[in-house]
Amino acid sequence: MEVLERLLNISLVVATIRTTAPILLVALGGSFTTKAGIFNIGLEGQMLVGAFFAVIGTIATGSPWLGVLCGVAAALTLALIFALLVVSFKANEVVVGLALNILAGGLTVSLMKAIFGTRGSIFGHGLVGLPALRLPNVKDFGWFGQIISGYTPLVYAAFLLVPVLILFYNRTRLGLYIRVVGEKPEAAEALGISITRIRYVSSLLCGLLAGLAGAHLALGYTTMFTENMSSGRGFMAVAILIFSNGDPLKILLGCLLFGFSDALSLRLQTLGISSYLVLAVPYLVALIALFALSYRSRPRVIQETLASMGRALSVKSNTIQPAAATDASKP
């Protein structure tokens, strides 16, 4: 009981929100490409260059906000290359995505070496993170105030984007066209909607959010850059996207699950469990949950089958007879 109390408390909720934000941002970015019918496995790389250039930009200008801008610009460049190869030159999405991920990994390491002469991490050098926002009058809300206040701005942005995206897909023309292009490109074409343009726009919107996710990782979540610091979040986002079909609400749920187990695993470390094992927990939990989710959709097919079998059985006895009767009547 005591162990549980040490694990589950308000600070765990706060930690969950903190750990959810980066993967939520990148997954929401991926929602644009998923909805537009592009399988974008390059989220990881876009996030990584976003983080790296956010750090570089901040060190160079002294302003973390300009750093965020640099990070986003870098991720957008990668997204543009992705769109160019996949949409215009019709290259295989998975191959291009993987290649750009490898490029991002190698690029950040070599640039780090070239600029700072080190490997591993960048911190110091006048690097400042994004300021945490203290909401006014939160004290009046008690524990709820504790939960909603004190994050860096991109955390708020990530969670606010969920309703914004729901509105975007349901009520704006661009959102509708993105869905149509993904679901039925022939319909889009017949109505004079440019599939190429919509897919470019989706890729770039994706790059924008992936860049923000990276910048948040380097300037909000921590204040440093580490080699491969996206550590599979982009891939986790891809998994969540596959199971959520790009729906913002389902993405939120998937990301919260991942964030929660991430936060929980940090707690478990304090209990003296092997850190290697513990670090695997969020990925395991997310994978098991996603598997369970897809497994639950299977009985639906079985149910439908049973239902239609049932209908057929009740009909069969009546309908076969006329044919069978005429068959039998002829020698």
Added chain:
Amino acid sequence: MPLAIELKSITKRFGAFVANEDVNLAVESGKIHAIIGENGAGKTTLMNVLFGLLQPDEGEIWIDGEKKNLPNPAAAIAAGIGMVHQHFKLVPSLTVAENVFLGMEIRKGGLIDHAAQIRRTAELSRQFGLQVDPTERVGLLSVGIEQRIEILKVLARGARIIILDEPTAVLTPQESRELFQTLRGFVAQGMTVIFISHHLEEVMEVSDNVSVLRLGKNVATRPTAELTKSDLVQLMVGRLVSFDRLPRVASVGKTVLEVEDLWARDDRRLPALRGVSFGVRAGEIVGIAGVAGNGQTELAEVLSGLRPSSHGSIQLNGRTITGASAREIRAAGVGHVPGDRLVRGVDRNASISMNLLMGRQDQSPWSKHGIINRAYLLEQTQALIKRFDIRARGPESTAKSLSGGNIQKIVLAREFTGDADCLLIDQPTRGVDIGAQESIHGEIMRQRDAGKAILLISVQLDELIRLADRILVMFGGTIMGEIPGDRVDEEEIGMLMAGVVPEAHSNTVGAA
């Protein structure tokens, strides 16, 4: 009578091929105008020119008495022309209203105004008698309703002249009749309808005027009332063709193919066949009628060993062949003319001779000691090309260089010259022009007279009436009833095709 459309000397070439040559077409305002012709006669090209999808090389387009230049579909739409394509372009996850207004959304403050779109769709639906529920998701609706939505899309864009490309190809007879009523309603409101069709009965039934295209030229435009069906065929084909039931003598032998309580699933693992039982005897043609997608394809696949059955038995000459592979079934004496000839009938990149060899490449005299007997193959190929009237440059032409009808003749030539006792023939004349249809039908009759047991699956009722000794109607994976081929009541077949069992048979079914 004022003219809604006047095409003057339209010529459209694709390279050396002339799709439309000096075509003149006058469509009277407020009339239903049918355009008929064989495949490749240039109907679709002409309509694409009229809808701005193609630019004519020569000629003028006049709409409502004004000369128009139509560089793209948007210009055609602005001129009041709407086109309902043969293949629907609807988005399944969107509602009816969203589909109708896709591309011209009603917006308020930058956001899509769903309520207004639903209201407007309901208004259009009422005004033109096209019943739909604007809030329903399109993915859940039937083909007939999808077509209504496509028509509503065109109406919402303000079309006064509506072109329909083979609108009845996907409909049941009842749905077709409803469509015709709708079209009648349109012309009563002063609109003009142009519809492209293969089905002569429909043309006779619904059109005021008819234009016949042959080999890219406009052969005739006449009031429909002045023409008979056989006049139309003669104009289309350029010679006399009979469409009556082919003469035959009853010569029924023993049962060759016996299917009992057969069940199978489709690709989505849902039941596609639900307890199908029937028999086919030597020297008879059993037709399978039904709207496409009611289990006919799966039936042919199961019988030919391409799809596993989940229950039931299939017997050939008293031997059980349930669960046998396609090769074993062929060896047991079943020939199969598949519904999609380009996927399963031929290898499009292989020569005619190779396509004729397929399946018997390991049999003497086609090959000896594992080596193909080229001399024999060439001799046989030439003989079959002659016998089946395959129009090709030579035995080594690739299948894909041939027209649909000639590709189909390759498949028939191969399947009909094996030693099969039973022939599964799926859609033998789909996309085949009338001339070739006639010779294919003749060949099928010869196989019947030679004592083969033939199962003929077709979505074309007139084909079944012409050939079949008895017709089984499929709906929802079951056989709804049987009708003798010489006493066909189209009304009854139509009801069965729609899943309704006429009173005489049963009074409880229909909800399936």
